[in-house]
Amino acid sequence: MRIYLDDERETPEGWMRTFTVPETIHALETRQVTHLSLDNDLGEDQPEGHKVLDWLEETVYNNKDFPMPKIYVHSANPTRVEHMKRAILSIERIRQQQIGGE
Numbered sequence: 001m002r003i004y005l006d007d008e009r010e011t012p013e014g015w016m017r018t019f020t021v022p023e024t025i026h027a028l029e030t031r032q033v034t035h036l037s038l039d040n041d042l043g044e045d046q047p048e049g050h051k052v053l054d055w056l057e058e059t060v061y062n063n064k065d066f067p068m069p070k071i072y073v074h075s076a077n078p079t080r081v082e083h084m085k086r087a088i089l090s091i092e093r094i095r096q097q098q099i100g101g102e
Contacts, residue, residue, distance in 0.1 A: 002035040021047040040075035053087040064098040
């Protein structure tokens with residue numbers, strides 16, 4: 001399943017839309033997500049999209065068998081995009097260390 005987290009943009013064909021961080025995490029918990037595309041700014045009083053990456057980093061660290069989706073960032077917030085890209089690299093390093101440590 002392909003998950004597209006965004007509160008405003010049109011959902012690309014072939015993707016399932018989520019509007020909130022909890023909704024996205026719930027989808028990831030199914031272990032069926034193969035691709036994940038994230039916006040950061042999700043509207044007032046909503047957690048920002050980078051919180052999904054915080055959750056994913058902790059989950060991957062604690063569970064080497066958790067399936068890693070291919071992650072994209074489509075946010076228009078340049079500062080958060082850089083932050084999110086660093087988080088993705090961190091998650092990938094954790095996974096590589098787990099694979100190398102076996």
